[in-house]
Structure formats: structure tokens, C-alpha cells
Amino acid sequence: MVRFRWGVVAVVIGGLALSACGSSSGNSASSKPKGACPTSAVPVVVSVDQWGDIVDQLAGDCGNVTTIFKSSSADPHDYEPTPADNAKFTGAKLVVENGLDYDPWVDKAVATLDTKPVVVNGGEVVGLENGDNPHIWYGPDYVYKIADTVTAKLKQLEPKAASYFDARNAKWRTSMAPYDAEIAKIKPAAAGKTYGATEGIFDYMAEAVGLTNKTPDGYQRATANESDPAPGDVNDFEQALADGSMTVLIYNTQTSGAIPEQVRSKAEASKVPVVNVTESVPPKFSTFEAWQVSQLKDLAKALGA
Ligand SMILES: [Zn+2]
Known part of the structure; x- marks a missing residue:
């Protein structure tokens, strides 16, 4: 396709009789x-x-x-x-x-x-x-x-x-020194701590700082395949937030929807700190480092680092 x-497109360009097809001009x-x-x-x-x-x-x-x-x-x-x-x-x-x-x-x-x-x-x-x-x-x-x-x-x-x-x-x-420093600062605070995530975008970083992923398997599978989790999976997630199995909730603000919002509300009601993350770089950040450090600082705060 x-x-x-x-x-x-190539035909159209040819039709416009642009010279030197393939040049970088x-x-x-x-x-x-x-x-x-x-x-x-x-x-x-x-x-x-x-x-x-x-x-x-x-x-x-x-x-x-x-x-x-x-x-x-x-x-x-x-x-x-x-x-x-x-x-x-x-x-x-x-x-x-x-x-x-x-x-x-x-x-x-x-x-x-x-x-x-x-x-x-x-x-x-x-x-x-x-x-x-x-x-x-x-x-x-x-x-x-x-x-x-x-x-x-x-x-x-x-x-x-x-x-x-x-x-x-x-x-x-x-x-990138502030990025490395923030990760190093979080590690001791993350030891023995857990998280749930509305989407798995942050999983590699969570693993790097030593957090354990407690997102219900069914929920993770569904979101990884860009489908809606079954009501039972959402229920498992809410249960884990309510019973203290998750230290923090990692929330992807870039793709929201009724189910992530419902999970977020449950976290808030259960006094589980919510850490916002995005898939792409928000316009307010001019560097990868500034974007990542901002999120890591939020995580550090949520973990009491
Ligand atoms: Zn993604």
C-alpha cells in the first residue's frame, strides 16, 4: 500500500518536471x-x-x-x-x-x-x-x-x-548525568516496591529501578494487543489497588479511555500515588533527558525517595 x-508520488513529481530526480535539493x-x-x-x-x-x-x-x-x-x-x-x-x-x-x-x-x-x-x-x-x-x-x-x-x-x-x-x-542520578536515587526506594500500569510503556524503566510489576496478566496482555481488558481483568486491577498490592500506579496520559480512567480513580480512592508518563515527548520538553528526568522525579516522589 x-x-x-x-x-x-514519484509520477506526480515527474509530471511537475522537477530536475535532478533523487537529488537532495x-x-x-x-x-x-x-x-x-x-x-x-x-x-x-x-x-x-x-x-x-x-x-x-x-x-x-x-x-x-x-x-x-x-x-x-x-x-x-x-x-x-x-x-x-x-x-x-x-x-x-x-x-x-x-x-x-x-x-x-x-x-x-x-x-x-x-x-x-x-x-x-x-x-x-x-x-x-x-x-x-x-x-x-x-x-x-x-x-x-x-x-x-x-x-x-x-x-x-x-x-x-x-x-x-x-x-x-x-x-x-x-x-544525561541527571537521568542516571535520578535512576540511582530511585533504586533504594524502589526495593521491595511494586507497581501497576495502565499500559506497559514504562516497564523497562520500572525494571531498571527494581520495581516489581503487579499489573494483572490479563490486563497486560489486552493492552499490549491494543484491545480492551475483560471486566474480570479490570476488577483484578482495582482489587490490587484497593488491597495495597501496588505501591504506585503508572498512568499513560497519552492514550486514555474509560478503563484507564476507572483504574486511576480507584488508585486515587485507595490513596495509591499515580505517576503520569507519556509514550512520546510532550512539546514542553526540548530534550529526551528533561522529559525522562521530570517523570523520574515524579516516581521518586511517589516512592518517597
Ligand atoms: Zn506504545
Whole structure:
């Protein structure tokens, strides 16, 4: 379907008699040198904004980074790229995708390109498979591993900028110090504590800080498959909140609905602290680090850290 649409777009562009089909002119993924970059900037396309800021910081002046999906008001799982989105891949030398069936439209767009870019697939980098929880930007170890892979690929693509990219990586890691510090602060407070989650987006981080997931299995399975949990599963969830089995409730504010709201009300009535998290980066945050630290501070507070 995407291929077909892409074909239509190519015909339309041809019909407009644009010269130099496949050139990067007029495309945001151009390769002009800028600022401190010792050589030409690498045109990079990133699928979703959870990775966009990280890649942008790693590339610095030696990258022209275009992020396709940037909206915390829509569900990235349901995203379908427009022809204009697909056109942004033209000329890209590096493509960064989440993988794990989260952004399958990326591979389809890449398949249509005459000149294939280097592709970093986050799920493959961290050794997960389709069917695994795709919210890997919530896993601290995954974030660092994927970032280092992006740096390695940038160095391969533009060896003259190798030391520049190493310096960018080091600078980015320094900027992540508050994130590491917040995680370290939460760990002792999370020992022996538990959580329930309206959606499993935060699970890798919860695991990293040492919280035990007490979300009822049936509820988890249903939300992972984007279906509504059965009344019995919702009942199990409410019961666990009421009887003190869950220290905190992790609540995804990005995709709400009657059932998550009902669960949240039960948590509030049961005096279980609610920690709000989002799938994508809310517009008020300009960096991945600021977004994550804000949520981690809320979790620390909820756990009395
Ligand atoms: Zn999700």
C-alpha cells in the first residue's frame, strides 16, 4: 500500500518536471556543512521523536536530522506516513528506527529508495524481537546501546568527523548525568516496591529501578494487543489497588479511555500515588533527558525517595 502511494508520488513529481530526480535539493535531508563540523553533515532521518533529540545531539553540526513523527497528541502505534513523510527519506545516509514493529513504515519507505541508507534498528541493536515490548527508549541500557550504535554509524559514514562524533557522544552522556542520578536515587526506594500500569510503556524503566510489576496478566496482555481488558481483568486491577498490592500506579496520559480512567480513580480512592508518563515527548520538553528526568522525579516522589 505504501509502495503504491510512493509510486503515485514519484509520477506526480515527474509530471511537475522537477530536475535532478533523487537529488537532495529542496529536501530537509541535505548535506551542507555547518558550524563546528569539519566535513559535510550527514543527512539523517529518525522515525519518532523519542529518538529524534538523542540522534540530533549525537550528530550535532555534522548531521542534518529530520524526525518524522513528533506528536504526543496522537498514537504512534497507529501512525501512517504521508507521501510527504516518505519523501523525507530521499537522500538520507542514515536512518534510525525504533523497530519491534513500532514503526514498520520506515522499512517500507527505505525499500523504495534507489540509494540505500545505513539503517539503525533499535530493537535489533538491543537483541529483542517483534512481539517484545517495543517501548525500548524507556530502558536506560537500551538507550545508551542504541546511542553508541548511532555514533559508530555516523563515524563510518563520515570518518573525517570521527573525533567530532566521539566528542558529541561524550557531551551527550554528560548531559544525561541527571537521568542516571535520578535512576540511582530511585533504586533504594524502589526495593521491595511494586507497581501497576495502565499500559506497559514504562516497564523497562520500572525494571531498571527494581520495581516489581503487579499489573494483572490479563490486563497486560489486552493492552499490549491494543484491545480492551475483560471486566474480570479490570476488577483484578482495582482489587490490587484497593488491597495495597501496588505501591504506585503508572498512568499513560497519552492514550486514555474509560478503563484507564476507572483504574486511576480507584488508585486515587485507595490513596495509591499515580505517576503520569507519556509514550512520546510532550512539546514542553526540548530534550529526551528533561522529559525522562521530570517523570523520574515524579516516581521518586511517589516512592518517597
Ligand atoms: Zn506504545
